[in-house]
Every structure is written in C-alpha cells, then in structure tokens.
Amino acid sequence: MTTTRTKAVVAAETDLSALLDRLLRLAETGLPAMYRPERKTFVFTRAAVTPAVLGAEPRLEDRGESVRYAAITVLGAKLLPEDRQRPIFGGLTAAEYAGVLVEQLPGVGNLGDAALVTWAAADTRHPKLDDALARLAALDDLDEGAAQPRYTVEAAWVLSALCAARGLTDATGVERRLQTARDRLLRARLGAGPLFPHATGPGLLPWYRAHVGCFADQTYPLQALARAHASTEGGDPAALAAADACAARICELQGEGGQWWWHYDARHGTVVEGYPVYSVHQHAMAPTALLDLTEAGGADHGEAIRRGLRWMTQVPELREAPGGGTPEPMIHDDLGVTWRKVFRGDPRKAVRAARGVGSLLVPGLRLEPLERLYPPVALDRECRPYEFGWMLHAWLGSLDSPER
Template identity: 55%
Template structure:
C-alpha cells in the first residue's frame, strides 16, 4: 500500500505487518473467485493441500458475497478496483448488483446491495432503496443479521434520500430484538424462524453486524441509545474473548454467556471483529485496540492446532487463500447440539467430557469472497468518509 490506512493506528508492528500480509493475499485471491463465464462471484473456493502444492476449485455463486465485495473494494484506489471486480468499474459492478437485486428474494442480499449503492452515492440508489422498502416485511420475524444490514444501508442512504421513517422502524426492530437484561443480540427478532430448542442460541455474526449498524446509525445522526446498545454487546464479546484471541461462535441470547466456542473463523479474527469494533470506536464507543490485536495474532498460529500435535498455516499467501475455520470435526456437530440442548434446559449447563473427546484440531479448507470484502472494509473504511467509484 502506498500509504498507511488510518485504522492501522490501532495496531502494533506485528499486527500491522500481519494485516498488510492478509490484504496482499486477498488481492491475489479475490480475482480467482470470480466466475467470468457468468459474471458473478463464486460462493466458495474449496482447496486441498499436498506435497505437490495446492489444488482449488470454485463452487456455487453468491449475490450476497458480491455485494460485500463491492462494499470493501470501494475503499481501494479506483485503478485497483477493476482487477477485483471481473474487469468492471465499481460503478458498473454496483449497477449489475442492482439489476440482480430486483430478482432477489432474500432480505440480506437486497439490503447489502442497497448499502453498496448508498456508500458510493450510486445513480441507481433510489431504485435499490425502493426495492428494499418493498421487500422488507418489517412486522414479521427476521434474522438479526439481515435487520442490521437494513439499518446500515439506510444509515448510509440518509445522506442522499429521505429514509427517516423507514430507518426509525428498522432501528426499533433491531434494538427491540434484545431480550430483557441480555447484553447480546439474539439470532432472530421473533419466534417462527428457528426451532424452539435452539431459539436461545445467537452467534458471533449476530453481535458484529448490529454493533456495526448501530455505531454507523449514531454517527450518521446523533443516537445515544443506539451507541449504548452497540457498546454493551461489544463489551460482552470482548470480555468473553478466548485466551488465544478467539472470537467465540455461539452465545446464549438470554444471558450473554458462551454456549459453544467453536468453530473459530478466520474472517472473524482478521475482518469482522475488527470491522465492528473499529466502527464503534470511530463513533465514540470506546477503545478496543487490544482485543483487536489479540484476535489478529490468533491467525499467526492457533493454539488449538499446536495442542493437537501438528501445525498448519492458516494463510496460503501465494494462492491467495485463508483457511476458513478451526473446528472440532465432530460428526453431525454433536458438541454444538449437546451444548444447545443442555443450556436450553439450564443456562450455563455444560458437558465438559464432550469438549475433551472432540478437540478443535480440524481445518475447513475453503475460502469465500466475503472474507476479503470485509477485510478491505475493516481496515480501509472510515465513518464520515465516502468511497467513490472510478470516474466520479
């Protein structure tokens, strides 16, 4: 990079070097995830390693991941963007997304595309927000992650369009989803979307995206209640951060306690955790530099793998790949299921024996485009700044 991003001020020498390394890796790997034959991003890139090297293949496609890539790539210099967007300028790429948004039946995809259009002040922003407004049921239960993306999209759009009434509704839905007395966000805003036995289980993403959305909401228009809710959730996940810097996966939406820590995802460590906490810091929500640095260091050599008697890097620099996660390798996710069942009966009730039997020493060798989109966003975005497409 030609200049040091402002957010690097929260890093030390080791973590700044690591972040630079992953950014370089991302710029090498992201073009390999683009399906030129269909002009869209793959869902994932699955790979194997052997003495002969790395073999990788693409699987599926994802409109959601393409929108996240656009959100991140927008913060790179315009002359670097086409190489990461299938040869398109950012403006052209977001136009493709808006075209496809019209046929999407997923609230998260639709919201992310509206957010991408709002972030760059795209000429078709009004169309993108209209589609979001029309599709969003508002009064029916929704996934909290997707509700958070709606808030982020509208907070970005309010500088260009009158979205205040809709934004107020989206804000209340997100803030109102938290169970009384809980420091964390749930997985859904109401009953009916998940089976009752796991209704109390929330995940790391359910915390990250609301923290980010509420921080951005406060920054876009003074909202102390939103900032306070974001700060509460951030303080809880930081308090529970693992000894090796792990951002744990499943939380009890009633109490805020960890239900099951694994898998630990690379994208949480290098991108999503820092992204939410840095947005919150810029919005005036506190200093989270040490948890951010601690989480990044996990990428250099997870203690889980050393404990298993072997070590394998999570970063494959030349291939532009990150190992997706470290997990238990238990058949049918038995540990997660048992912890879900026991904590449903009594919060905090655990079965330590299954943790000893199924140790987290397995690797998921795949890498997804959104991991790099959020990486760019985490380290290059700034609240109050506006990324611009080439030619504007």
C-alpha cells in the same frame, strides 16, 4: 496499505503491522480468482481438493456463486484506488459492478442479499440507489411501522443499508423505515442482556434454540446501531449504548488465545459453544464492527482487536500437528486464501447441538466428555469472497471517509 485505522490499532506493533499488510495484500490478490467474468458473479467458495500425492499442494475448486458475497466485496474493494479495483471485477470499478448487482435485484428474493446490494449502491453513490431501496422495501415490511421478525443479521444489514442511504436520495420513507429497523434491532435483545439472539422475534426458530445467537448476530447489529448513532443529527444515545454493551460483553468473553467465540446464550450473555473459530471473525468482522463503534463515539476495543488478529498466526488449537509435524498455517499467500475455520469435526455438530439444548436448563453447561472426544483441531480448507471483502472494509475505511 497504511490508513488511519491501521495507524491507530497496529502500527505501533511491528509484527501486527506486517501481518495486517500481508493480509490486505492477500485479499487484493485473492479476490480476482474468485470472480467469474462470464457470469459477472463471485463464487460462493474456493475449497481445497485433497491432492492425490501425499504432501502435494492442494488444488482449489470453485463452488457455487453468491450475490451477498459479491455485494460485500464491493463494500471493501471500493476503498481501493480505481486502478486496483478493476482486476477484482473483471475490468469494472466497484461502482460499476454495484450497478450490475442493482440490475439483478428484481430477481433477488433474499432480504439479506437485497440489503447488502442496497448498502453497496449507497456507498458507491450509484444513480440507481432508488431502485435498490424500492426492492428492499418490497422484501421488508418496515413501512407498516411494526416490523415482522427477521433473522438478526439480515435485520442489521437493512439498518446499515438505510443509514448509508440517508441524505443521498429524495425517495420517501427512508427515514421512517430506518427508525423502524433501528427499533426492531433494539427490541430483539432478550430481557436486559446485551447480546442478540439469532432472530429478532418469535416464529423463525425452533423453541430450543431461540435463546442462542452466533458471533455474526452480535457484530452486525452493534455495527448497524453504531452507524445509526453516527448518521443521526444529534446522535442516537440508545443505539450507541446498545452497541457499546454488546461490544463490551463479547470482548469480555473473548478467548485467551484471542478467539472470537461462535455461539452465545443471549439471555445470560454467556458462551454456549466456542467452536468453530472463523478466520473472518478474527481479521475482519470483529475489527470492522468494533472500529466503527469507536469512531461513532463508543468504547475503544483496540486490544481485543489486536488479540484477535494475532490468532491468525498463533493458532493455539493447531500448535501440535498430528504425528508431531509442523502445523498447517491459516494463511496461504501462494494459494491466495486464508483457511476458513478451526472446528471440532464432530458429526452433525453434536457438541454445539447438545450444549445449545442443555443451556436452556443449565446456562453455561459444559459437556467435557464430548469436548475431549472432539477437540477443535480440524481445519476447514476453504475461503469465501466475503472474508476478503470485509477485511478491506474493516481496515481501509472510516466512518468519516468521503465514500460514506
């Protein structure tokens, strides 16, 4: 499992190297159980069902299905040797399965799903990439030059997909649409702040949360802008500068235990509410964005990546189990999962909602009585395919790899 990235980031630290190798093997062995061969789909999640007998191992239940999680799985699994791809996709290679997703695109109405399938088609050099690009164009308005507001994550995926398609097709409009997608992301930031809100413009969110962006709203744009710079002949200094600034700020705000916090005030570059802390952010999403940034010519945030990875086994929130017992680990090799998140367990996400609204008037507002009432000691016992897909993508890939 050792790659250029693992050598650069964790190979010098024996404990982290072993941890990462363990996680990558878990991803490769856990993904086949999330595939439904009869429908050629991936589940939305595998969730633990409480055992009837106290102390017994939980039973995992498959729930729903997801096109976007399937596409993200392709983006990660394509980096494995072909013989190790086939068990994940019911006997198909990642490229062959990308074709299955492209065939489904006429019935896909979600922009984010279409963008990820297009990205997967480009990364696997699928012959029907033009069909995927056509569907993406039908769902977005980039040919008009003044793109409508989109959710930030989906807008970032559109840009990453177009960067991946650059130079692979004679289809007209890719370069023009890429520039519009790039401009849309750069304009999305509020004021002079380095962080991104949840939407790229007004109209999609209620007024009281328009200033709030989640962790995904930071990592996907900084990754997309880094890729825009790396794929542009002569570079794109403005895109790289924006990616660098965003990365620097989320690393400055990282928790003492390596936590990547969840909600930010995009106006002031501050944390609104830290919890939940998600496993996928720690082992996959932060690394894939920050490593892409470094390879594109941006700053090196290796120490922040290492701190985040350590959280997976040194979870400070779970150090004291109820009743004084041994805390449950986040990683379960026997079940083929990493548990999804640590959270407060507050009804209707009360702390997050109160801090989000309160931060409109008082940036950085803390609500200590609520925080004491709902400490972050609850564990979400589920695991989703995209968590392993991004993990493989983060650690096995490179901006310089032939697949890209």
